[in-house]
Amino acid sequence: MASDIEAGGPVERLVRGWPGNPRRDALSLRIAGYLHYAVLGGKAPELAAVYPGANPDWTMEAVWPIARDWLTRRERAAKVFMKSPPQTNETRRAIALVPGFLKVASLFPGPMHMLELGASAGLNQNWDRFNYRTSRWELTGNSDVTIDTDWIGPPPDHIDMSFNVASRAACDQAPINLSKASAARRLKSYVWPDQPERLARLDAAIALARRTRVRVDTADAADWLKAKLASRPEEGPTVIYHSVFLQYPPAETRRALQAMIEEAGAEASWDRPLAWVCFEPGAFFQGPDQVGIDPNDFVTYLRVWPEGEDYRLVRSDGHVVRAERL
Structure with missing residues (x-):
């Protein structure tokens, strides 16, 4: 994601102009959460196929190009998801x-x-x-x-x-x-x-x-x-x-x-x-x-x-x- 920001890719567009503190607001977790949410909901079969749940031998080299394409095509949905702060209940x-x-x-x-x-x-x-x-x-x-x-x-x-x-x-x-x-x-x-x-x-x-x-x-x-x-x-x-x-x-x-x-x-x-x-x-x-x-x-x-x-x-x-x- 950091490299994608430098390259002006979809992650750069998602975080551009963020009104708060990107680190404190956990923008990386919001984006990662959006991708996982899509996988868990069964709405991203091509992404789910390379995620660990379906592929124990997953690699970031296989995951990231598909994730980047998904963010490019679902930019508006990702921005809506990112508006809410992450919540965990460990x-x-x-x-x-x-x-x-x-x-x-x-x-x-x-x-x-x-x-x-x-x-x-x-x-x-x-x-x-x-x-x-x-x-x-x-x-x-x-x-x-x-x-x-x-x-x-x-x-x-x-x-x-x-x-x-x-x-x-x-x-x-x-x-x-x-x-x-x-x-x-x-x-x-x-x-x-x-x-x-x-x-x-x-x-x-x-x-x-x-x-x-x-x-x-x-x-x-x-x-x-x-x-x-x-x-x-x-x-x-x-x-x-x-x-x-x-x-x-x-x-x-x-x-x-x-x-x-x-x-x-x-x-x-x-x-x-x-x-x-x-x-x-x-x-x-x-x-x-x-x-x-x-x-x-x-x-x-x-x-x-x-x-x-x-x-x-x-x-x-x-x-x-x-x-x-x-």
């Missing part, structure tokens, strides 16, 4: 959140009330139904979704705890409605087409979300959380959680969310505790125990009230291909 990140949920369950054995921010399609609302498999530990859920990773270090603490999830809610500014086949296909289009295991896991998570009638409210995270915290249940922990979300809202929204959570935490009691579990870039949670955390690491952070303790539990890459207990 279920593998749930395995980085689980150590936090285990800790919460060990501290507060009552019913858990889950609140997810930036939930996209809401796939990770079903985190307790997933199966988790590593070489060091396993947890068995009740679904066809299996999450694995290369786990470094001892298993998480409290691995024998059971989860009692009493309620689930989630929000996103632009949630994906999985009841629409086109929306589910768009979500899938942003997964690399040469990662069949990841694509299969996403298919299973989408099927589970449809079966369990997952719902994501269309709302600003700060407004939504304020209302939810004001009406949180009188018994059991309320658990706020998110993964790779904080980099998207503006700084003032992040500050408002943190202040709101800390204010609610100050009012928490042992009968009505509050927990904050998240998997985010390590820079968001600097502290004295950050020694050894690389700037590119993602960290599982947990804070609980009424005791007010905070923990850093796991570090990993953004897609949790490898995870190390801290």
